Amino acid sequence: MAESFTDVSNAPWFKQRHNEGFAPQKVEDFGDGVPFLRFTLLNFLLTWVLLSVKENAGDDDEEEELQREIEETKASLQKILNRRFTTARQRHSSKFIKYKPSQQSASAAFNSGAKERIINILEMLADPLDPPKFKQKHLPKPSASASPPVPIMHSPPRPVNVKDQQDWKIPPCISNWINPKGYTIPLDKRLAADGRALHDVHINNNFATLLEALYLAEHKAREAAAIRSKLQKEILMKEKERKERELRALAQKARSERTVLDYLPHSRHNFFEFHPLSQGLV
Incomplete structure (x- = not known):
């Protein structure tokens, strides 16, 4: 592989490499x-x-x-x-006024001899979050071409008779549970003010239908329970009879086996004498 070399003999740094003052x-x-x-x-x-x-x-x-x-x-x-x-x-700037009280007024006794006073008037600070104190009513602006308002005619006042006065006596609304001031109201007035007699009592027919349905459901449930109880008793009686038959069969079998065992002692001598397998048992 050939190596390549670069000629740097003409480079500025090569020519000035031995010069100490070169920078x-x-x-x-x-x-x-x-x-x-x-x-x-x-x-x-x-x-x-x-x-x-x-x-x-x-x-x-x-x-x-x-x-x-x-x-x-x-x-x-x-x-x-x-x-x-x-x-x-x-x-909220303050304003000073000069006040001269009257000697004839009732406040003369509290003046302590002062003939005049200087009062500092300040505007009271208001919370911007407070609700408005005065309710503004938006009245329609009357037009110039509109006719004048129609006068409202009233009948002359009439004297109030005793019956009208009694009819206008409305009992106070007192709760049936809370009466902190201890008002006493007759029961008839309390019931009259309660408003119970103002509406008719209407009973829905569905209540009778519901009661009848509940009665039929209860009757059917009782019949089903009685049938289940009767079947359960019959099953128990059959099980009891089966066990008794089994016990009687076991007793009969035991009596038969006992009869056979009672017969064996009379023939024991002949059995052990002539049987070839019983020679070693005697």
């Missing part, structure tokens, strides 16, 4: 950086210092701009607050 200033003066490594390091440090200075200068500019914006915002807010305070101060 590289451009990129071409450095070449690949190997002959003047110290200059490369110094140049790197110088470049780093310059970049740091530029970055710090940028930070200073940003801080100055931020401080300027803060001052402008503060001035705007202060201007708004001053305008509001000025309006509130004008609205």
